[in-house]
Amino acid sequence: MTENEQRDARHNARMARKKAVIDDRIAHAQAERGVLLVNTGNGKGKSSAGFGLVARALGHGLQVGVVQFIKGRADTGEEAFFRNQPGVRWHVMGDGFTWDTQDRARDVARAQAAWALAREMLQDPGIGLVVLDELNIALKHHYLEVDAVLADLRARPLRQHVVVTGRGAPAALLDAADTVTDMTPVKHAFAAGVKAMPGMEW
């Protein structure tokens, strides 16, 4: 065999072993039910990963509900794009990050109204995916109580997926989740002086 053929043969043998391991894992993962996914951490990608799942779910013909609990601006690309897609219900809690408004009583009232809408989605077996964007921030500021939120999440339809995003997910939510990813920042363009660019940051 030439050196290249040897390399290919080693690669192919390694991949055959990998296939056996993966096939075995798949054989042991057969429960079919909705997944509670939490995207937390200080890095980029928590919300955008949720919006990617919106596209993925729509591609499988699922209905999708999105509630955005905290929002920095009124003209995001994701809202402009998804709001008019068939099969999507999109609700925004209110304008402005809480540090822009400095009005806690108003924030609490808005968060609770937004949760009432989220709860409707969590009771609707026709909705296959519910995205609760930046819910963790609302929990962190105690605009909503985590126990009430968890009770509604637990009572949802068996096959409904839920994505919760935001920094600082509370421990009780992490315990209840099926899948948790910590989006860990390695570096960010913002620190290097790049403006928040449309299509990338909003």
Next chain:
Amino acid sequence: MTENEQRDARHNARMARKKAVIDDRIAHAQAERGVLLVNTGNGKGKSSAGFGLVARALGHGLQVGVVQFIKGRADTGEEAFFRNQPGVRWHVMGDGFTWDTQDRARDVARAQAAWALAREMLQDPGIGLVVLDELNIALKHHYLEVDAVLADLRARPLRQHVVVTGRGAPAALLDAADTVTDMTPVKHAFAAGVKAMPGMEW
């Protein structure tokens, strides 16, 4: 003041200080250019965050190109959803993870053909966002050479954003990137016996 009013006042003062810090940071980040974003790590959300940015970019009227370098199955929700959206070019390198095919020579040829398409996108100033999904896997297996890839990335139009996804991003790519997130797994439904569910994992 009541206890509640005191709590609100403390919260509001804290948020006012936070606003000053954020306003100052924004004043110092004024460069307008395309961002090279890398989503790596072993956790969930690398590709889906890329697909969320596709929606975000489309919402701002940008044209988008997607090349998927490694793909597990032919019927993903993201492809079904985005392939027919106006403004999207979507290319899939070939069917099957490499551990299913065990044919390295074929994988190399396909990766290089896929890169030729990616390079066309990276030379087109009409495309505002290019997603190179699972490119890191193709680099890791040396289907493509990282230096050639970096040269094409560096030569792209000034305002074009690029997202690269996949485990094990090479160090040279991390160095070249503006923003890097490590999607760190905390837990995964698969390990708890849940099947890969449509709308969530594919």
